[in-house]
Amino acid sequence: MENKMFCYQCQETAGCKGCTQIGVCGKKPEVAAMQDLLIYVTKGLSAVTTRLRAEGKPVDSKVNYLITINLFITITNANFDEQAIMARVKETLAVKQELLAGLADRENLPAAALWNDTEDGFAAKAAKVGVLATENEDIRSLRELITYGLKGLAAYQKHANVLGYENEAIDAFLQSALGRLLDDSLTGDDLTALTLETGKWGVDGMALLDKANTETYGNPELTKVELGVRKNPGILISGHDLKDLEMLLEQTQGTGVDVYTHGEMLPAHYYPKFKKYTNFAGNYGNAWWKQKEEFEAFNGPILMTTNCVVPPKASYQERLFTTGATGVPGCQHIEAKADGTKDFSAIIELAKKCAAPTELEQGQIVGGFAHEQVFAVADKVVDAVKSGAIKKFVVMAGCDGRMKSRDYYAEFAKALPQDTVILTAGCAKYKYIKLNLGDIGGIPRVLDAGQCNDSYSLALIALKLKEVFGLEDVNELPIAYNIAWYEQKAVIVLLALLHLGVKNIHLGPTLPAFLSPNVAKVLVENFGIGTISTVEEDIKKMIG
Ligand code: FSO
Ligand code: SF4
Numbered sequence: 001m002e003n004k005m006f007c008y009q010c011q012e013t014a015g016c017k018g019c020t021q022i023g024v025c026g027k028k029p030e031v032a033a034m035q036d037l038l039i040y041v042t043k044g045l046s047a048v049t050t051r052l053r054a055e056g057k058p059v060d061s062k063v064n065y066l067i068t069i070n071l072f073i074t075i076t077n078a079n080f081d082e083q084a085i086m087a088r089v090k091e092t093l094a095v096k097q098e099l100l101a102g103l104a105d106r107e108n109l110p111a112a113a114l115w116n117d118t119e120d121g122f123a124a125k126a127a128k129v130g131v132l133a134t135e136n137e138d139i140r141s142l143r144e145l146i147t148y149g150l151k152g153l154a155a156y157q158k159h160a161n162v163l164g165y166e167n168e169a170i171d172a173f174l175q176s177a178l179g180r181l182l183d184d185s186l187t188g189d190d191l192t193a194l195t196l197e198t199g200k201w202g203v204d205g206m207a208l209l210d211k212a213n214t215e216t217y218g219n220p221e222l223t224k225v226e227l228g229v230r231k232n233p234g235i236l237i238s239g240h241d242l243k244d245l246e247m248l249l250e251q252t253q254g255t256g257v258d259v260y261t262h263g264e265m266l267p268a269h270y271y272p273k274f275k276k277y278t279n280f281a282g283n284y285g286n287a288w289w290k291q292k293e294e295f296e297a298f299n300g301p302i303l304m305t306t307n308c309v310v311p312p313k314a315s316y317q318e319r320l321f322t323t324g325a326t327g328v329p330g331c332q333h334i335e336a337k338a339d340g341t342k343d344f345s346a347i348i349e350l351a352k353k354c355a356a357p358t359e360l361e362q363g364q365i366v367g368g369f370a371h372e373q374v375f376a377v378a379d380k381v382v383d384a385v386k387s388g389a390i391k392k393f394v395v396m397a398g399c400d401g402r403m404k405s406r407d408y409y410a411e412f413a414k415a416l417p418q419d420t421v422i423l424t425a426g427c428a429k430y431k432y433i434k435l436n437l438g439d440i441g442g443i444p445r446v447l448d449a450g451q452c453n454d455s456y457s458l459a460l461i462a463l464k465l466k467e468v469f470g471l472e473d474v475n476e477l478p479i480a481y482n483i484a485w486y487e488q489k490a491v492i493v494l495l496a497l498l499h500l501g502v503k504n505i506h507l508g509p510t511l512p513a514f515l516s517p518n519v520a521k522v523l524v525e526n527f528g529i530g531t532i533s534t535v536e537e538d539i540k541k542m543i544g
Contacts, residue, residue, distance in 0.1 A: 005019060005020055005023075005032045005130075007027065007032050007131070008512075008514050009076060009144070009151075009487070009514065010076040010487045011399075011403075011510060012025065012401055012486070013513045016510055017513055018513060019032075025077055026080065027080060028082075031079075031080055031081075031085065032130075033126035034082050034086055034126060035073070035074040036126050036129055036131070037122055037125060037126040038070055038073065038085055038089050039070075039074055039129075040112050040115075040125070040126075041096070041115070042071065042092055042178065043110075043181055044096060045063075045066075045067060045095060045099070045113075045175075046174075046175035046179045047109055047110050047113040047178075048099050048100055048109070049063060049099065049175045050172075050176045051105065051113075052099060052103060053172055053176075055104055055105065057102060061161075061171075064161075064166070064168070064171040065158070065161055066092065066095060067154070067171070067175060068155075068158045068161065069088075069158055070088055070154075071150060072151070072155045072158050073085060075152075075155060075307050076487035077309055077310065077487065078308075078326050079325060080309075080311055080327065080328050081328060081329050081333075083329070084333070085327075086122060089122060090117075093116055093117060110179070110183065112129075113179075113182075131144060137516045138516050138519055139188060141518075142519055143181050144514045145195055145491070145512075145515065146177060146195055148488040148491040149202060149491045150198065151488040151489075152202070152490070153198070153202055154174065156208075156489070157205055159240060159241060159453070160211075162243040162340065163213070163216050163242075163243055164212070165208055165209075165211060165215075167205075170204055173197075173201045177198060180194060188518075195495065196495075198492070199492075199496050199498050199499030200499045202496035202499065203496045203499055206453055206456035206493075206496060207456060210371075210456050213271070214372075216273070217246075217271035217273040218271055218273050219271075219371075219372035219373065220267065220367075220370040220372070220373060220454075221270060221373050222366070222369070223269050223270045223275075224366055225261075225269040225283050225365045225366075226282030227284075227361050227362060227363045227364060227365065227434075228359055228362040229260070229282070229284065229356060229358075230258055230281050230356065232256055232257060232258045232356055233256070233299075233351045233353075233354045234257065234260050234298070234299075234300045235248065235258070235348070235351050236260050236262045236295070236298050237259060237265050237303045237305065238261070238264070238265055238291075238304050238305065238309075239263070239306035239307065239324075240265070240306045240451050240452075240453070241324055242271070244303065244305040244323060244342065245261075246273075246274070248344050249277045249279070251344050252344075252348055253277070255348055255352070257279065257348055257352060258279045259277070259280050259281060260298075261282070261284070262283070262291070263285070263291075263308065264288075264306075264426070264452065267367060267368075267448070267451050269282075269368075270368035270450060284298060284357060284360065285298075287428075287430040288307075288308035288309075288310065289400065295312065295316050298316075298358070299354050299355040299357050299358060300354040301319045301347045302316070302319055303321045303334075303344070304322050305323055306325060308427075309326050309328060312328065317331060319350065319354070321333070321346075322334070323335075324336075365433055365434065365448075366444055366446075367449075367450070368448070369423075369447035369457075370450055370454055371449075374447065374449075374457075374461050374464075377443070378464065378468065380443060381443060382465075384440055384443060385465075388419070389440050390419060390420070390440055391419040391420060391478065391543075392420045392478045392479070392543055393420070393477075393478060393479045394423070394543075395422075395458055395462075396409065396424050396428060396429075396432070396483070396484070397423070397426050397428060397452070398484035398486070399427050399452065399484055399486030399490055400427045400431055400486070401486045403509060405508075405510075406431065406484065406509055408509060408532060409428065409431040409432065409482075409484055410435070412538060413432035413435060414432070414437075415539055416539065417539075417543060418445075420445070421440065421443065421444075421447060422446045423447050423449065423461065423479075424448050427452070428484040429446070432446060433446050452490065452493060455493045455496075456496070459500055459502075465477055473501070474500065474502060475501070475503050480543065481497070481506060482508070482532065483505055483506065483508075485507055491512075494507065503527050504529075505528070506532055507529060507530070507531055509531075509532060511531050
């Protein structure tokens with residue numbers, strides 16, 4: 001059977017419809033097929049674990065980790081390695097087989113829970129279980145919306161897990177939801193309810209990760225991050241995994257090798273615990289999509305801890321290392337040992353032989369405005385709002401991307417009146433954080449809370465302001481939401497915001513292709529979700 005690719009999970013999907021030949025991200029059809037199969041078998045395993053729990057039997061945390069990392073691997077720009085993904089499918093099937101033996105009741109389990117590769121081969125099965133296997137457009141749309149939200153939730157769980165934090169209730173929900181996506185008896189209304197429930201667990205998942213990060217590394221604080229380079233050779237670390245960064249910083253002590261952050265690792269500088277490392281040199285480059293040029297110029301090795309990785313140019317492929325959920329064929333992958341530690345000596349040895357990074361720019365980024373830092377200056381913020389010095393906050397969190405249409409966000413930031421403050425998180429910030437937009441009475445006009453998961457901080461800040469101003473509804477606050485999305489972590493952030501009651505979110509640069517017209521209508525009618533138009537019109541609409 002022809003193995004036709006279909007993927008529409010990210011904002012850059014071909015023609016705003018779906019990638020069918022090869023991914024705009026570089027994902028090949030055979031990799032897309034293995035990812036479809038991995039999702040299918042992970043749903044099957046989740047149906048089994050959900051039945052086990054219903055029978056009162058515990059599910060080992062190792063199985064929970066397996067499920068979360070499987071989902072994480074299929075997120076946009078995480079893993080392009082077909083062999084690595086096939087190995088995960090095999091492992092998942094083996095674990096499922098073992099767990100099936102422990103079930104008292106195996107009646108009426110979905111087909112995915114019983115499938116194993118002795119029936120038909122991986123490629124043949126993958127061709128039957130992709131996104132288009134669900135024929136009804138609205139059911140498919142809701143199933144995929146939930147699946148993508150769960151992928152984002154899984155990524156955040158994985159980060160909390162590596163720091164020793166877990167919440168069995170979140171894993172139980174995640175798995176029961178995955179299992180329910182196999183159930184053909186669920187109606188559009190059932191799936192709409194499950195979408196909203198996913199948002200509730202998204203809030204819990206981000207709260208768990210926030211707790212894990214802040215209890216382990218301290219509360220982010222106002223920090224100036226250097227953008228220039230030093231004279232030593234360096235290692236560039238990208239992605240979102242703070243534990244990997246900590247291990248790398250430890251292992252590079254006394255080696256003469258500096259460590260620079262890239263992309264979504266920038267906010268690591270805001271955490272007190274990382275400030276003690278004198279070789280933690282600064283941030284290099286911009287958002288993920290500029291990496292082909294910037295990794296070339298870095299000269300030293302690059303460690304990708306999570307997405308977004310772009311398939312590399314041959315010129316620096318040997319310097320690109322992956323770990324965790326990421327994978328690129330031809331690049332060395334650093335596996336965790338049984339105790340979770342990683343040996344980065346191969347990267348450090350390579351760095352010693354490389355030239356120091358070529359400087360791209362000079363200057364500083366100011367950030368660290370997560371919840372506690374903002375609460376510490378809450379009086380100042382409240383006074384500025386009361387005096388009229390701050391008229392409006394604009395949440396511009398989310399992702400950056402390649403599309404030219406995203407220049408809108410830089411232009412929008414520049415066009416905002418001087419009495420507005422941007423609240424941001426995620427790699428979207430690179431569109432305007434270096435523009436020197438000034439401050440209002442000492443409060444910077446761009447307040448960066450951190451990574452995309454730190455959008456949770458922005459929600460806490462909104463709830464705090466609601467309390468201080470004695471408002472009933474978070475939507476009465478002078479806050480507009482103009483969010484840029486790209487991949488599936490942004491989906492869980494969006495669902496979490498909807499759960500918290502936030503309305504009238506503008507989502508751009510385009511609405512997700514996976515929203516069918518009917519599902520989009522439900523989101524518009526119930527939550528006022530809209531997209532963007534021109535900078536002028538949107539400033540009028542959002543700021544007044
Ligand atoms: Fe960006 Fe990529 Fe953080 Fe995403 S680096 S696009 S939403 O992976 O996760 O913001
Ligand atoms: Fe296309 Fe995005 Fe899927 Fe890549 S992740 S194949 S760009 S829809």
